[in-house]
Each structure stands twice: as C-alpha cells, then as structure tokens.
Amino acid sequence: MAEKAILYDSTLCTACRACQVACKQWNENEAVKTTNQGSYENPPDLTPETWIKIEFREVEKEGKIDWLFNRRACMHCTDAACVKVCPTGALRHNELGFVSYDKELCSGCGYCVDFCPFHVPRSDRNIITGMAKMDKCTFCTTPGLDRIAAGYEPACVKSCPTDALKYGDRSELVADGKKRVQALQAEGYANAYLYGEKELGGLHVMYVLKASPEVYGLPVHPEVPAAAIAWQDVIQPLGWAFGGLTLIGLGLNYIVARRAKMTRESPGGKKED
Amino acid sequence: MVQEVEKYRKPTRILHWVHAGAFLLLFLTGLVLFIPLLGALAQGGWTRLLHRIAAVVFVVAPLIYIPMNWITTLKGIKEAFAWGVEDLGWLKAAPQYYFVCDEKSMPPQGHMNTGQKMWWLLVIIFGVVFIITGGIMWFAKTTAPPALLQWMVFAHDVAFIVTGVMLFVHLYMSVVHPLVRPLRSGAWSSMARGKVSVDYAKSHHGKWYEEITGGKGTTAT
Numbered sequence: 397m398a399e400k401a402i403l404y405d406s407t408l409c410t411a412c413r414a415c416q417v418a419c420k421q422w423n424e425n426e427a428v429k430t431t432n433q434g435s436y437e438n439p440p441d442l443t444p445e446t447w448i449k450i451e452f453r454e455v456e457k458e459g460k461i462d463w464l465f466n467r468r469a470c471m472h473c474t475d476a477a478c479v480k481v482c483p484t485g486a487l488r489h490n491e492l493g494f495v496s497y498d499k500e501l502c503s504g505c506g507y508c509v510d511f512c513p514f515h516v517p518r519s520d521r522n523i524i525t526g527m528a529k530m531d532k533c534t535f536c537t538t539p540g541l542d543r544i545a546a547g548y549e550p551a552c553v554k555s556c557p558t559d560a561l562k563y564g565d566r567s568e569l570v571a572d573g574k575k576r577v578q579a580l581q582a583e584g585y586a587n588a589y590l591y592g593e594k595e596l597g598g599l600h601v602m603y604v605l606k607a608s609p610e611v612y613g614l615p616v617h618p619e620v621p622a623a624a625i626a627w628q629d630v631i632q633p634l635g636w637a638f639g640g641l642t643l644i645g646l647g648l649n650y651i652v653a654r655r656a657k658m659t660r661e662s663p664g665g666k667k668e669d
Numbered sequence: 670m671v672q673e674v675e676k677y678r679k680p681t682r683i684l685h686w687v688h689a690g691a692f693l694l695l696f697l698t699g700l701v702l703f704i705p706l707l708g709a710l711a712q713g714g715w716t717r718l719l720h721r722i723a724a725v726v727f728v729v730a731p732l733i734y735i736p737m738n739w740i741t742t743l744k745g746i747k748e749a750f751a752w753g754v755e756d757l758g759w760l761k762a763a764p765q766y767y768f769v770c771d772e773k774s775m776p777p778q779g780h781m782n783t784g785q786k787m788w789w790l791l792v793i794i795f796g797v798v799f800i801i802t803g804g805i806m807w808f809a810k811t812t813a814p815p816a817l818l819q820w821m822v823f824a825h826d827v828a829f830i831v832t833g834v835m836l837f838v839h840l841y842m843s844v845v846h847p848l849v850r851p852l853r854s855g856a857w858s859s860m861a862r863g864k865v866s867v868d869y870a871k872s873h874h875g876k877w878y879e880e881i882t883g884g885k886g887t888t889a890t
Contacts, residue, residue: 481822483701483702483708483711484702484708484709484711484712485708500712501709501712502712503702503711503716503717504717505702505711507822509815510815510819510822511819515815521810523807523808524721525714525717525718525721526717526718526720526721526807526810527714527717527718528714529714621815621816623819623820623822624819626823627822627823631823631826631827631830632703632826634830635703635829635830635834639830639833639834639837642834643837646837646838646841646845649768649846650845650847652768653767653769653770653846653847654847656768656770656847660770660771
C-alpha cells in the first residue's frame, strides 16, 4: 500500500491554530486553561491532551522581523525510536507508514518519552506508583476515532484554511514539497529545505521550511539514540542467547552428571535398589 | 542422630528468603517487558506497581539487616571480595566435579566455595546497579535528562540479563544438581534450616570446617 504522509508548508501557515482545535475536538481531548505569556503562541507546550501546537518564532532577517511558524507534533518516523523501545506493542507502524498508537496497550513505562528524538510523546505520571499513560498524535487512527480507515484526511489537515497542511501519498507530497522548496530558493531563501524527506528513514510528516531546521528548533540530524540501538539490537539478542545457552547447558549437565553419579554409586554398572 | 554444624544464622536466612522473594517478583514483573508475547500483561501498569512494591522490600530488607548484624555483614562483604589463587583450583576442578561427579577432584573449599562466591559478588554488584538505576528511573523520571534515563534503562537491562540468567544457575547448583542431593544435608539445608551435616561440611567446605573446629568454635554467618 502506498505510504501516506502529511506535508506542512510553514510558509503558507498563518498560525490560525485551527489544527490545534480540530485535533482536540476530533480526539476528544480536553482544553486546558492557560495564561497569557505575551505571545499568541498557546498552549505553552505539548501535553497528554495537546497533541499538536503551532510554535511562533520571531527571527531577525536583514533588519526586519520574520515571523516563523512551526508545527509541533509527532513526526511519524520510519526509523521510530518509540516503536523500537515500546515493550507492549502499543506503538507500532501502521501499514501506511506512520506510527499508530493503541492507548489500551500502553503500560506507562515512558521509554518512548525518554527516547523520542523530537521529545513528542507526553505522559502524566504518578511519581510514586509509576502509573502513567502516554499520549501523542495517532495520525487520527485512534481506535474508535479512526478517520484514515474511514477514508478521511486527518482532522488537522481537514481544518487547515490555507492548505498549509496536505495529506496524501508520501511520494506525491515529496515531489510537491521539493517544488515548493525550489520556488522558495528562487525567491531568495537560499536555506529553504524539505525537512523529513530523508531524516530517520523518512518522516511521515514533512515540513517545507524557508530557513534551516535549527532556526525552527528542529534537530538538524535527528537520530535514534545510541542507547536504544545498544539496548534493543545488541544487549537483548545477546541476553536471549546467553539465557538460552545457559539453560541448555544446565540441562546437558544434569543428564551427564546424573549418569556419572549413578555409575559411581553402583560399581560394575549395576543399579542399586 | 546426624551431627550437624550451623552454616547460616537465622537473620541471614530470613534476609536470603525475603530478598529471594522480592527478586523473583522483580524478575517476573521485569520479564513481561522483555518478552513481547507477555507485553499485554504489563497493560495498565499493574506490573510496574508490583515491581515497585518488591523494590521497596529489596532495598529495605538489607537496610534492616545490616545495622542489626553488622559484624556478619562485614564478614560477608569481605568474603565476596576475597579472591586468591585457590579459586583457580575450583575453576580447574569444576568440569571434572560438576560433570563427572568426581568429588575427590575438588580442593577443600572455604565457607563459600568459589562458585558461590561468584554469585554472591554478582548479587552485591548488580544489587547496587539495580538500586541506583532503578531509583533514578523511579524518582527522576520526569526531571532527569532523557539521555541519562536512556542509559539507566540500558544498565538496568544488562543487570537484569546477568542476574536473571545466573539465578537459574544458582537454583540449579543449590537444589537440582545430582551432587547436592539429598537436599537435607547440604546447600538447601544450610539455607532452609541453617545447618549442614558434619560429613557435608567436611566434604564440601573442608577449609571452613577446619577453621571452625580448629579451636575457635562454631561461627556461622
């Protein structure tokens, strides 16, 4: 099946935040009361109830202020650290490529929170009991609220009035994004960049940026943390081998030692009763 | 009646079994995160709650034991770190001893034989690793830098693999191996009742038997 993706064109975004509202409405997430921080940017951060937010940045460019907007939500990586470390299979790749999430299965271990290179998954945690549930953007595939399976586009895309958000086949969106980047470069934005085309094996949320990623607070070379690879790809297979061989060794030892002991206790090979 | 000597005192035995129970619960509630098929058992986080309750016992039990038995504690720790050329003798004889059951091949052993000492040392070292890494993941989960938490999970997992696998070796060596039977006289008895038969002490811990009967009287740990 063709991989699906979202293309976010930050240059078309007006930061109306309809996507934030649509996301909360469709996914039945409570709005949280916040306070004015002197910016239209609100709420202050992603939370278990806020899976998407638009960030506002004021960047000086040739004596003028450039107001840059950036979308913050799960990037739906192909090489997803969260999927790698999730012990219960609550996080897994949808056949369309993005990272779906089944909250029922979440044990609250929080490994995804610790390992995500974009610091996206969030959870409320009882620090004493350790009880927690993670939440993040599910690409509108939350069981029972699955827009994608029903043939709709994600709620954020649906609500976007300027088509800054588009949903479709990933390969087509890559081509669209590249065209936009070329156009921006022709306009003089030399550092314009299609973020997510190649990062982490290809993200399923790609960004058209008119400046380099770090200006938008995005990691320039996002990576699956070394600890995740050392843990999942090295230590765990070794652990299985070590454990398996040890148990086999003990079993063999039992067979050999039992016979040896019996022979020793009955000289001439005769069994004692 | 069979003559016996005391090998482990009652407080030591209680500590052993309380710690063993806590470790078993910790092991099983950790294992569910290790085997994808069992992952479903961790849903809702109840295994984590059990893991924490067991962790409290795992930490508190020695904290109660140590100040009440500090002489034994010091002796025990010294024992875990006392290594010499004699331990090579055990290693050399081990295959002949444990596979061929040639009991005469084994040089006389101290209060703990070299194999028991290896396990005891592992318990001390990885016990500390477990407590530090687990403590950070428990209490600093929301405040520590993610990179630190990542490596804590890694170290906790390494400790889990080593001690989890060696636990099976420990169980096997103490109650399953043909040479430790019958159980009533040897290793099992030393931890269950605290006593071993004099015959067993002479044949399995010859050096120790010499020490305790060499005029100093019985000193169990």
